[in-house]
Every structure is written in structure tokens, then in C-alpha cells.
Amino acid sequence: MPWREMSRRSAFRVAVLYSALVTGSALVVMGILYWQTAGALLREVDSTIDAEIDVLADQYRRSGLAGLRSLVSQRLERTPAGDNVYLLQDPQGLHVIGNLHAWPDEPPEPGGYVQFGLGSQPGPLSTLRPGRGRIVELPDGYRLLVGRDMLEVRVFQERVLSGLGWAMAMTVLLALASAMFVGRSIGVRVARINEAIDEIVSGDLSRRLPTRPEGDELDELTDHVNGMLDRIQELLTSVRQVADNIAHDLRTPLARLKRRLEAGLAQSEDQERHAEELEAALAEADALLATFNALLRIARIEAERRREEFGEIDVRALVLDVAELYRPLAEDAGKRLETTVAAGLSVHGDRDLLFQALANLVDNAVKHAPSGSEIRLVAEPEGATVSLRVEDQGPGIPACERERVFGRLVRLDTSRTTPGSGLGLSLVAAVARLHDGEAAIEDNRPGARAILRLPAGAGVALSAAT
Amino acid sequence: MSMRVLVVEDDLDTLEWVSNGLEEAGHTVERAADGKEGLFQAIEHDFDVIVLDRMLPKLDGLNVLRSLRAEGDGTPVLILSALGEVDDRVQGLRAGGDDYLVKPFAFSELLARLEALGRRREAPAVETVLRAGDLEMDLLGRTVARGDQQIELQPREFQLLEVLLRHKGQVVTRTMLLEKVWDYHFDPQTNVIDVHVSRLRGKVDRDFDTPLIRTVRGAGYMMRDPASEAAAQGASGR
Numbered sequence: 057m058p059w060r061e062m063s064r065r066s067a068f069r070v071a072v073l074y075s076a077l078v079t080g081s082a083l084v085v086m087g088i089l090y091w092q093t094a095g096a097l098l099r100e101v102d103s104t105i106d107a108e109i110d111v112l113a114d115q116y117r118r119s120g121l122a123g124l125r126s127l128v129s130q131r132l133e134r135t136p137a138g139d140n141v142y143l144l145q146d147p148q149g150l151h152v153i154g155n156l157h158a159w160p161d162e163p164p165e166p167g168g169y170v171q172f173g174l175g176s177q178p179g180p181l182s183t184l185r186p187g188r189g190r191i192v193e194l195p196d197g198y199r200l201l202v203g204r205d206m207l208e209v210r211v212f213q214e215r216v217l218s219g220l221g222w223a224m225a226m227t228v229l230l231a232l233a234s235a236m237f238v239g240r241s242i243g244v245r246v247a248r249i250n251e252a253i254d255e256i257v258s259g260d261l262s263r264r265l266p267t268r269p270e271g272d273e274l275d276e277l278t279d280h281v282n283g284m285l286d287r288i289q290e291l292l293t294s295v296r297q298v299a300d301n302i303a304h305d306l307r308t309p310l311a312r313l314k315r316r317l318e319a320g321l322a323q324s325e326d327q328e329r330h331a332e333e334l335e336a337a338l339a340e341a342d343a344l345l346a347t348f349n350a351l352l353r354i355a356r357i358e359a360e361r362r363r364e365e366f367g368e369i370d371v372r373a374l375v376l377d378v379a380e381l382y383r384p385l386a387e388d389a390g391k392r393l394e395t396t397v398a399a400g401l402s403v404h405g406d407r408d409l410l411f412q413a414l415a416n417l418v419d420n421a422v423k424h425a426p427s428g429s430e431i432r433l434v435a436e437p438e439g440a441t442v443s444l445r446v447e448d449q450g451p452g453i454p455a456c457e458r459e460r461v462f463g464r465l466v467r468l469d470t471s472r473t474t475p476g477s478g479l480g481l482s483l484v485a486a487v488a489r490l491h492d493g494e495a496a497i498e499d500n501r502p503g504a505r506a507i508l509r510l511p512a513g514a515g516v517a518l519s520a521a522t
Numbered sequence: 523m524s525m526r527v528l529v530v531e532d533d534l535d536t537l538e539w540v541s542n543g544l545e546e547a548g549h550t551v552e553r554a555a556d557g558k559e560g561l562f563q564a565i566e567h568d569f570d571v572i573v574l575d576r577m578l579p580k581l582d583g584l585n586v587l588r589s590l591r592a593e594g595d596g597t598p599v600l601i602l603s604a605l606g607e608v609d610d611r612v613q614g615l616r617a618g619g620d621d622y623l624v625k626p627f628a629f630s631e632l633l634a635r636l637e638a639l640g641r642r643r644e645a646p647a648v649e650t651v652l653r654a655g656d657l658e659m660d661l662l663g664r665t666v667a668r669g670d671q672q673i674e675l676q677p678r679e680f681q682l683l684e685v686l687l688r689h690k691g692q693v694v695t696r697t698m699l700l701e702k703v704w705d706y707h708f709d710p711q712t713n714v715i716d717v718h719v720s721r722l723r724g725k726v727d728r729d730f731d732t733p734l735i736r737t738v739r740g741a742g743y744m745m746r747d748p749a750s751e752a753a754a755q756g757a758s759g760r
Binding site (some may be wrong): 338342345346349350353365377380381382384385388407408409411412415419422423 | 707
């Protein structure tokens with residue numbers, strides 16, 4: 057993969073970042089380790105030197121220069137080739153006593169310690185054994201150097217450093233390797249998902265991404281993408297269906313309209329027939345217009361999802377209003393309209409849309425219920441929802457059609473001869489969706505039970521009037 | 523009753539169709555094809571009612587309305603809203619509109635609503651008794667009588683009769699009745715309103731000589747006003 061493309065990949069960046077973090081952490085850890093080991097050792101040497109200086113200083117105070125000389129001499133005799141280093145010089149710089157052959161050239165470090173070389177011959181520092189000591193200025197111009205042979209310490213330090221260095225290198229390598237491995241494995245999964253989506257979108261929309269049961273974030277993403285594909289397919293199917301239905305259902309009224317107009321033209325001598333045909337044509341045009349208006353209305357409801365004008369709706373008042381409006385129509389058609397409405401229920405929504413939805417359901421019931429039967433409007437709580445129902449005792453809707461019937465311009469074959477645009481239930485479904493609810497048809501045994509289920513609102517105060 | 527109407531609409535076909543229709547109905551019409559011209563006309567001249575389209579060039583319809591109201595002009599305004607726009611009655615009415623119609627509409631609907639708006643202006647503020655011919659409705663006592671015969675009405679029937687009486691001599695469409703009597707704005711699929719009116723007729727017209735509630739084909743209903751009909755007949759000398 058070319059560098060530019062690779063450097064943009066999230067997996068690559070994550071790997072680099074991870075390695076950097078691990079390296080940084082490792083450095084910190086190694087630093088602490090070093091400080092605790094080699095560093096501690098050095099500090100110990102220094103304190104040994106200081107302690108020795110204290111002892112010698114004490115001796116000097118009690119017994120003067122002679123005492124100091126004798127103590128140093130004792131020390132040197134005890135361990136002639138030992139780790140301790142002493143050098144006492146007189147004010148002229150002449151060697152008085154000590155096992156260091158020359159005063160160190162190097163200036164002391166800020167801490168007061170000085171590095172110098174040990175060895176039988178004088179020479180550059182690098183060829184001699186390392187030593188470390190401290191200089192004490194005595195009165196009368198005498199100078200005393202107390203130090204330690206540092207070879208072993210240095211060797212130890214180097215070993216620790218080297219060990220830590222290797223450890224660092226291994227850490228960095230392992231970090232990089234594991235980061236790349238992990239990154240790649242995720243990268244591969246993501247790449248697979250991307251490929252699958254490409255294929256689906258450019259070709260077969262009915263395919264779905266393969267899912268695993270593990271349920272990590274990528275699996276969740278996959279599930280969501282599959283959900284989106286389901287919805288897209290649903291919408292596409294619906295659009296196709298509508299286009300088909302429009303072509304089918306609206307062509308007939310348009311054809312009738314055309315025929316009427318043509319007949320009207322042919323009848324131009326007979327004024328009365330002429331007027332009749334034109335009026336009939338006008339009625340057809342009106343019906344068509346009404347259908348289109350209804351279609352547009354539904355589309356607008358679905359597309360806009362405007363909820364700012366929602367209010368708290370008194371369900372009882374709404375249902376009773378619908379019943380009161382439709383009762384005369386029902387009674388004239390020989391059917392009874394009854395209500396069973398619980399009090400205190402409310403939903404959050406659009407009053408006019410809800411009225412329209414209920415009215416459409418009641419309209420359907422009045423059309424299909426047999427003479428002498430009862431149509432019942434029910435409003436009652438159902439868990440956290442409010443269930444609004446129109447129950448009739450008509451022929452009902454066969455179970456296999458109960459979902460399809462909510463599609464646009466769907467008329468069951470049994471109703472093809474009755475007036476209606478096939479959009480009443482579509483509007484009900486659109487209103488239900490807008491209110492985060494659902495619309496369904498169930499068996500009223502006998503008859504149909506049209507249900508609008510909506511999330512319950514906060515409730516309204518019970519009024520005294522029934 | 524002839525009104526002076528201002529029609530502000532940028533689609534010339536619609537402008538002509540509406541204006542011609544109104545002129546044929548006997549009203550005087552002034553035309554404007556953009557917002558600025560419309561506002562100018564409305565301020566310069568006095569109109570009984572204004573038809574205002576929402577989408578206008580130069581100055582948006584609702585802004586014309588707001589400017590007009592800010593000037594203290596209370597001329598009734600009927601707002602037209604085109605398809606494909608947010609169907610927002612509430613926004614239109616809040617901006618100062620008095621009524622709202624979505625295109626496409628039936629001309630009879632527009633005419634009925636305009637005449638209702640225009641009438642509102644000249645009617646006296648509070649009436650306690652509404653009359654048409656020998657029909658009398660006492661709003662305070664909630665009683666209705668024709669001649670000397672009391673008529674028993676259900677509450678809804680009373681409201682329905684009241685609306686028809688308030689608009690006597692004018693067409694009231696079914697949508698208008700739904701809004702004014704039932705206070706809902708929706709499209710009935712069936713003639714649900716007709717049944718209510720026919721029941722009202724049964725009580726108010728059937729047993730009497732002159733039917734007062736008239737069906738206007740393709741538009742709605744009208745409460746006849748025998749007094750003004752007689753006056754018109756007298757004036758035209760027929």
C-alpha cells in the first residue's frame with residue numbers, strides 16, 4: 057500500500073500512537089529502574105566518601121595534621137590496593153601521603169565531587185581506572201582528597217544500562233509489532249465491511265453484511281448498517297408500489313374523465329346532456345384532485361416530522377368529538393356508534409391530525425359495517441401507551457392483508473367498488489409514525505378492530521362533565 | 523354585497539383565475555404580482571379583504587402581512603400557501619392572517635371564505651339575536667323559534683345554525699363548518715357534515731313554508747336572507 061494512503065489509515069495511526077505511548081511508558085519505567093539500581097549504587101559510594109571525610113575531619117580536629125597523617129597511613133596499610141583513595145598535599149602541592157599519584161586535573165562537579173583517573177602511570181582519563189572523590193581544603197593550605205575506586209561501579213552501571221537498552225529495544229519492537237497486528241486485524245474487519253457495503257450498494261440491495269454473535273462495536277455497527285439497508289429497501293419497495301398503484305388506480309379515473317369530456321363534446325347540441333357530462337367530468341376531476349391532495353398530505357406528514365406545534369391532547373374529548381360528528385352519518389346508514397372512553401388520558405400530538413386519523417378509521421367502519429350492527433370507539437390505557445380503537449362487526453380484513461392495507465392506494469379487491477381513494481389508512485399510518493406510535497388491524501371476532509397506539513401523555517385532569 | 527379585494531399572487535395564471543372569478547362574482551379587484559407592489563397597494567388604498575400568497579418575489583408574503591399589521595392596518599387577510607411548502611396555518615395566523623387556504627383549492631371555497639371575512643368587518647360587534655326571515659335565534663337564552671313555534675335543538679345543532687345565521691346570504695363551505703362548529707381542521711372523506719345539516723333542516727325547514735337552508739352545488743350551504751333578497755328584487759325592479 058503506498059505510503060500516503062497507509063499513513064491516512066486509522067489503523068496505522070493507532071499503531072504508531074500505541075507504540076509511541078508504550079515506548080514512552082517503557083522509558084519512564086527504565087529510568088526508574090536505573091535510578092534505583094545504578095543510581096543508588098552511586099549515591100552509596102558518595103555517602104561512603106562523605107562518611108570517611110567525616111572520620112578524617114574529626115581526627116584532624118583532635119590530633120592535627122600528624123594525627124591525620126597517621127590515620128591515613130593506617131588505612132593505606134590495611135588495604136594497600138583497596139578501593140579507598142587518599143591524597144594529602146602540602147600547600148606547595150607536594151605529595152605528603154596517599155595512594156593517588158597526582159592531583160586530579162579536572163575541576164570539581166557542581167556537587168563537589170571530582171572524577172579522576174587511577175593507575176600506576178599518569179595518562180588520559182580514559183585509559184585509567186575511574187575514580188571519584190571529594191576535596192577538602194584544610195587550614196594552612198593543605199588539601200585532602202578522599203575517594204573511591206569506581207571501576208566496579210562503572211562496570212555495573214554499564215551492564216544495567218546495556219540491559220535496559222536491550223529491554224527498551226525489545227519493548228519498542230514488540231509494541232510496534234503487536235500494535236500493527238491488532239491494528240491490522242481491526243483494519244481487515246473494517247475493510248471487509250466496506251467492501252461488502254460497496255457490493256451491496258452497487259448491486260444487490262437485498263444482501264446484508266454477515267454478522268457475528270460476539271457483539272463488539274464493529275458488530276453493532278454492522279447490525280446498524282443492516283438495519284439501514286432494511287429501511288432503504290422498505291422505502292424503495294414502497295416507492296415502487298406507489299408508482300405501480302398510481303399508474304393502476306389513477307389511470308382509470310383519468311380515463312373516465314377523458315371519456316366524459318369526449319362524450320360532452322359530442323353532445324354539444326343537447327344542452328342538458330352536455331351540462332350533465334361536464335358536471336360528471338368535473339366530479340371525476342375533483343375526485344382525482346382529492347386523491348392527489350391526500351397523497352401529498354401523507355408525504356408531507358412523513359417528510360416534515362414537525363413536532364413544534366404538538367400539544368397535550370385530551371383523548372376523551374377528541375374521541376367524543378369524532379363520535380359526535382359521525383353518529384348522524386352512521387345512524388342514517390343504519391349503524392350504531394358507541395363509545396367506551398377512559399377519562400384522564402392524554403397524548404402529545406397534533407389535534408387535527410389525530411382527529412383526521414380517527415375520522416378515517418370511523419369512516420371505514422361505517423362503510424363496511426353491516427346494517428344494524430354496532431361500531432364502537434374505544435380509548436383506554438395499555439401499559440405506557442394509549443390505545444385508540446374503532447371496532448366494527450363487518451366482514452373484517454383477512455390476516456394476510458392486515459399490514460398491506462396500510463400502504464398507499466391499496467384497496468382490497470372486496471372494496472374495489474366502494475368509494476374511497478385507498479389512502480385513508482395510509483394517512484392513519486403516517487400520523488401514527490409521526491406520533492411515535494403504530495397503527496394496526498386486528499380481528500374483532502367478528503369484524504375488524506383498527507387500532508392506533510400512541511405513547512401516553514402526562515394525563516389531563518378529570519373534569520366534572522362526562 | 524360587493525367588496526374591494528386586493529389579490530397579491532406572483533403566478534400570473536392563478537392571479538388571473540382568482541381575480542376574474544372574483545370580478546364575475548361581483549367584486550372589485552386590484553391585482554399585484556409581487557410583495558412590494560402588494561404592500562404598496564394595501565397601504566395606499568382601502569380594501570375590504572386581501573388575498574395574499576405566501577411565496578412572493580421582492581417581499582415575502584408573511585413579511586407583507588407583518589408590515590401591514592405593524593402599520594395598524596387591520597384589513598382581513600386570507601393567506602394562500604402553495605404546495606411543497608410547509609403547511610403552517612399557525613405560523614400564518616400568528617403573523618396576522620385571518621384565514622388560510624392551501625393550493626389547490628376550489629374557487630368556491632376561496633369565495634365563501636373571502637365573503638365571510640369581508641362581512642366580519644361591517645357587522646356590528648355584539649348581537650344577541652340572529653334573524654333570517656321568520657327564524658329567530660336568541661343567543662343569550664339559547665332558544666330558536668320560527669314564527670311563533672319553538673324549535674328544540676341539540677347543542678351542536680344550535681352551533682351549526684348559529685354559524686349559518688351569522689353568515690346569512692353567504693356560502694359557508696363544509697370545511698368552514700368543520701372549523702367553526704367542530705373546531706377541527708381536516709378533510710372529511712365522506713359527506714359527514716351533510717347529514718348534520720339535513721337533520722338541522724328537518725327541524726328548521728321541513729314543517730315550514732319557506733326553506734331557509736339552501737344547498738349550493740359544489741360549494742356548501744347558505745342560510746337565505748329573505749330580507750336582503752326582497753331588497754335586491756325591489757332594487758332590480760324584477
